[in-house]
Amino acid sequence: MRYIEHDAVVKRMNSRMVVNKVFKGFFIFATSLALLALVILLYRIVTQGAGHLSIDFLTNFASRFPEKAGIKAALIGSIWLMAVVAPTSIILGVGSAVYLEEYAKKSRLTTFIQTNIANLAGVPSVVFGLLGLTIFVRTLSLGNSILAAGFTMSLLILPVIIVAAQEAIRSVPKELRDASYGMGATKWQTIVKIILPAAIPGVLTGSILALSRAIGETAPLIVIGIPVIIQFLPKGVMDTFTALPMQIYDWSSRPQQEFQMVAAAGIIILMAFLIIMNSIAVAIRNKYDKRY
Amino acid sequence: MTVSLMNNTVANDQNTAASSNIVYETKQMNLWYGANHALKNIDMKIMENEVTAIIGPSGCGKSTYIKTLNRMVELVPSVKTSGEILYRERNIFDKDYRVEELRTRVGMVFQKPNPFPKSIYDNIAYGPRIHGIKNKKILDEIVEKSLRGAAIWDEVKDRLNENAYGISGGQQQRICIARALAIEPDVILMDEPTSALDPISTLKVEELVQELKKDYSIIIVTHNMQQASRISDKTAFFLNGEVVEFDKTDSIFSNPADKRTEDYISGRFG
Numbered sequence: 024m025r026y027i028e029h030d031a032v033v034k035r036m037n038s039r040m041v042v043n044k045v046f047k048g049f050f051i052f053a054t055s056l057a058l059l060a061l062v063i064l065l066y067r068i069v070t071q072g073a074g075h076l077s078i079d080f081l082t083n084f085a086s087r088f089p090e091k092a093g094i095k096a097a098l099i100g101s102i103w104l105m106a107v108v109a110p111t112s113i114i115l116g117v118g119s120a121v122y123l124e125e126y127a128k129k130s131r132l133t134t135f136i137q138t139n140i141a142n143l144a145g146v147p148s149v150v151f152g153l154l155g156l157t158i159f160v161r162t163l164s165l166g167n168s169i170l171a172a173g174f175t176m177s178l179l180i181l182p183v184i185i186v187a188a189q190e191a192i193r194s195v196p197k198e199l200r201d202a203s204y205g206m207g208a209t210k211w212q213t214i215v216k217i218i219l220p221a222a223i224p225g226v227l228t229g230s231i232l233a234l235s236r237a238i239g240e241t242a243p244l245i246v247i248g249i250p251v252i253i254q255f256l257p258k259g260v261m262d263t264f265t266a267l268p269m270q271i272y273d274w275s276s277r278p279q280q281e282f283q284m285v286a287a288a289g290i291i292i293l294m295a296f297l298i299i300m301n302s303i304a305v306a307i308r309n310k311y312d313k314r315y
Numbered sequence: 316m317t318v319s320l321m322n323n324t325v326a327n328d329q330n331t332a333a334s335s336n337i338v339y340e341t342k343q344m345n346l347w348y349g350a351n352h353a354l355k356n357i358d359m360k361i362m363e364n365e366v367t368a369i370i371g372p373s374g375c376g377k378s379t380y381i382k383t384l385n386r387m388v389e390l391v392p393s394v395k396t397s398g399e400i401l402y403r404e405r406n407i408f409d410k411d412y413r414v415e416e417l418r419t420r421v422g423m424v425f426q427k428p429n430p431f432p433k434s435i436y437d438n439i440a441y442g443p444r445i446h447g448i449k450n451k452k453i454l455d456e457i458v459e460k461s462l463r464g465a466a467i468w469d470e471v472k473d474r475l476n477e478n479a480y481g482i483s484g485g486q487q488q489r490i491c492i493a494r495a496l497a498i499e500p501d502v503i504l505m506d507e508p509t510s511a512l513d514p515i516s517t518l519k520v521e522e523l524v525q526e527l528k529k530d531y532s533i534i535i536v537t538h539n540m541q542q543a544s545r546i547s548d549k550t551a552f553f554l555n556g557e558v559v560e561f562d563k564t565d566s567i568f569s570n571p572a573d574k575r576t577e578d579y580i581s582g583r584f585g
Contacts, residue, residue: 129392198429202491205387205425206442206498207418216445217431 068294072287080288085252085270089281092274094289096253100169100264101238101296103257107173108180108237113230115177116184120226121214123185124192144182151179152246160247167248170260175243180233187229191222224308231304235297241268267293336363337404338502338532339384344398346376346383348391353379355556357398361549366524366533368547368564370540372584376556377536378426381504384534385421386414403501419446422495426507428487430479430494435462435471438479438490442498457497465493466523485516492523503527505535509542521546540580544568552576 083093119140127133155175165171195218203213219226250265251273257264267289274286339361346354354376361367369377382388384400386407399406407417419442430438439458448454458475462468467489471482479490488508495503505524509517524533524546537543543550544564551561552573560567560576571577578584 196429198425198427199431201387201390201423201425202429202431202494203441203445204390204414205385205418205423206445206494207415208441208445209415212445216441221432 068287068290071284072289072291075284075288076291080285081292084254085273089279089285092282092285094267094270094292096256097265097267097270097289098292098296099256100253101267101293103169103260103264104173104176104266105234105238105300107169107260108176109230109234111173112177112180112184112233112237113226116181116230116233117188117219117226119181119185120188120192121219124189125210125214125218140182140185144186147242148179148240149242149246151175152243154178155243156247165261167250167263168261169257169264171247172244172249172264172266173260175247176237176240179240179243180237183233183236184226184230187233188222188226191225191229192218194225195221220311223311227304227308227311231300235300238266238296238300239268239293241272244269267296337361338363338402339534340399340401340404342399342401344383344400345396346379346388347395348379349393353556354383357558359551359558359561361532361534363532364528364530365548366528366535366546368543368550369534369536369553370538370543370550370579371553372579373538375553377551377553378506380553381506381534381536384502384504385418385423387418387423389414419498420500421502421504422498422500423504424488424492424495424506424508427511428484428491430487430490432478432480434476435479435482435490436475438494439497442494446498461493461497462490464496464527465489466519466526467493483516485512485519488512488516488520489523492520492527496527500531502532502534505533507536507538510538517542540568552579554579 080093081098082095083091084096085094086092123133123137152175155171155178159165159171159174160167163171165174199217199221200213203217208216244266249269250263251269253263253265271286271289271293274282274289337360339359341357341359341361344354344357345352357380369381371377379388383396384402384407388394396408399408401407402417402421405412431441433441436458439461440454443454443457448457459468459472462471467486470486471490474481479487482490488511492503492508509520512520521542524535527533528548535543535547547564549562550564550567552559552567552571552575554575560571560573562572566572567576568580571580
């Protein structure tokens with residue numbers, strides 16, 4: 024007795040092939056739609072903003088006249104912000120990930136912490152803004168400084184970095200740990216010399232994605248009261264500042280048509296900033312990428 | 316094949332400690348993984364400068380036992396032990412016995428070649444470096460001596476700065492043996508070191524074991540009974556977490572005392 028009737032299989036072959044093709048088409052369509060949206064967006068921004076891009080645009084402060092408006096304060100402000108956010112969030116994030124993966128014993132408490140870190144990654148950024156306002160701006164009296172904004176942004180992206188770093192650490196083969204411990208290395212030596220170097224590509228990919236998010240976030244900055252128009256550059260982390268997305272948000276909400284162009288030019292600068300950051304990440308990742 | 320160790324002080328100065336030449340003495344040792352009683356009342360004496368083979372079917376506890384000798388087994392959560400293992404007359408389960416100290420005296424070679432994703436040089440220098448040796452000249456000497464000791468110096472001396480992943484599996488395993496030699500151990504534990512290797516590489520490792528036993532005490536877990544009979548002085552047969560028989564390799568293979576040993580080595584099960 025045979026269960027597969029080959030004649031029937033051949034008969035049904037046509038409809039199977041049709042279904043096969045239909046779904047292939049659908050997947051191509053889905054990808055193209057996303058690509059198309061991106062292309063339209065880029066085209067619109069570049070055609071609108073390119074005309075306004077100039078050295079003056081980079082070196083001028085904000086102005087009520089669109090032709091004089093520049094992005095200097097926001098650009099430098101965003102660099103300052105990143106200078107606080109990157110070390111704070113990466114050191115704390117990788118530290119937490121190392122603790123959770125290498126030190127913490129599996130218990131109900133660690134499972135609970137684990138679940139909550141994953142959940143925190145989904146909390147809206149405006150909520151983190153309120154948290155930053157309460158803790159850093161008011162309780163610690165940091166005011167609307169770079170430090171307060173940087174810490175708030177660090178809190179916002181910390182969960183993402185922790186989860187990414189944990190995954191990177193977990194993917195380091197157990198055999199490498201065994202080899203290191205087997206020679207009498209301490210846990211710290213094993214972490215520093217074996218685990219972290221092997222985990223760096225994954226940690227960096229996650230961190231840069233998270234930092235890219237921080238650089239584009241506006242809501243937490245608005246909540247902690249970061250000003251939009253500033254006519255000076257910050258001299259230290261305790262000074263106030265403004266950031267690229269704040270500036271762009273302000274320009275695009277102005278009634279004059281010309282400011283839309285200025286906003287588009289600001290977006291080009293923001294995207295260039297992101298591309299530079301991502302390239303650095305890719306470069307470092309390629310340097311450290313080793314197969315096991 | 317010629318293996319020349321540049322000097323023998325490694326093993327000698329460590330052997331002077333106690334007059335007895337017992338390396339490991341296991342007394343009524345039990346081990347549990349959670350509720351699973353994996354090792355039951357183990358009693359064994361392991362002698363200096365001998366090759367001790369541990370054979371037995373999968374799941375008999377032979378790997379667990381060898382990993383207990385350098386306390387690597389404790390990396391598995393929920394492991395509990397009782398009884399004693401004396402290494403050079405000191406109980407390794409003592410609270411004040413630091414595992415790092417034990418593992419500098421007892422090197423380990425694993426089942427799968429596991430070099431670090433670093434250069435061959437850095438792989439060998441890893442152990443000495445973590446134990447505080449920074450001098451480049453001394454490191455160079457240790458690297459050469461260890462690679463010669465593992466009979467792989469001639470094959471890799473021109474590519475010390477290449478990644479250890481670029482060489483064959485058999486060579487990688489000898490790099491791992493060299494890496495274990497670099498910490499100048501007293502004992503070398505080998506957990507099925509040839510199970511991932513082809514026959515020619517296996518032969519090389521076996522020849523190496525014969526050379527190494529002049530300077531080190533070697534404990535080797537193997538699935539391969541012919542291997543045990545070829546290279547070991549003593550053989551222990553483990554079954555269901557117990558030592559069924561532990562004797563000179565010759566007697567185990569020619570005249571086993573226990574029926575179960577006879578069944579196993581004649582291939583009736585396992």
